[in-house]
Amino acid sequence: MRLKHVFIVFLFVQVSFAQKESCHTQKLPKRKAMQNEMVTCFHDSLQSSYRLTIPHRVVAHYHQFHTENIFVLQGRVEMRMNDTVICIKKGMHVSIPKGTIHSVEKVLSRRPLVVISVQSPYFDGKDRVIVSDN
Numbered sequence: 001m002r003l004k005h006v007f008i009v010f011l012f013v014q015v016s017f018a019q020k021e022s023c024h025t026q027k028l029p030k031r032k033a034m035q036n037e038m039v040t041c042f043h044d045s046l047q048s049s050y051r052l053t054i055p056h057r058v059v060a061h062y063h064q065f066h067t068e069n070i071f072v073l074q075g076r077v078e079m080r081m082n083d084t085v086i087c088i089k090k091g092m093h094v095s096i097p098k099g100t101i102h103s104v105e106k107v108l109s110r111r112p113l114v115v116i117s118v119q120s121p122y123f124d125g126k127d128r129v130i131v132s133d134n
Contacts, residue, residue, distance in 0.1 A: 023051040023116060028074045032056070032112045041116065048123035054113040060103040060131040066119045068096040075113035078105040101131050
């Protein structure tokens with residue numbers, strides 16, 4: 001029984017290390033940059049994952065064919081989903097179903113927002129529809 005627990009812990013450590021290396025999450029930015037940054041973590045035919053760094057905002061948009069899952073690694077922001085504004089912060093997870101208009105309205109923390117964004121199926125950016133800010 002103990003050997004099984006040791007193996008599970010070893011497997012978890014290996015997966016965590018692999019994700020940190022592929023998404024460059026071991027050193028998160030301390031200062032706000034001028035523009036958003038997107039680093040590809042991994043993708044296959046079923047999903048695409050990215051590390052996104054958001055210093056100020058993300059314009060309102062939706063995805064026609066993709067569900068997006070956001071895992072917050074750093075920061076605190078006001079996020080709009082359709083007509084609802086929510087506050088998200090480190091440690092939270094948000095699911096954004098396809099067709100949901102969403103944006104980052106305002107970064108509330110000193111550090112930029114850093115998230116892992118997982119989109120399924122494979123995301124090539126073609127279904128990102130910007131919504132007018134009228």
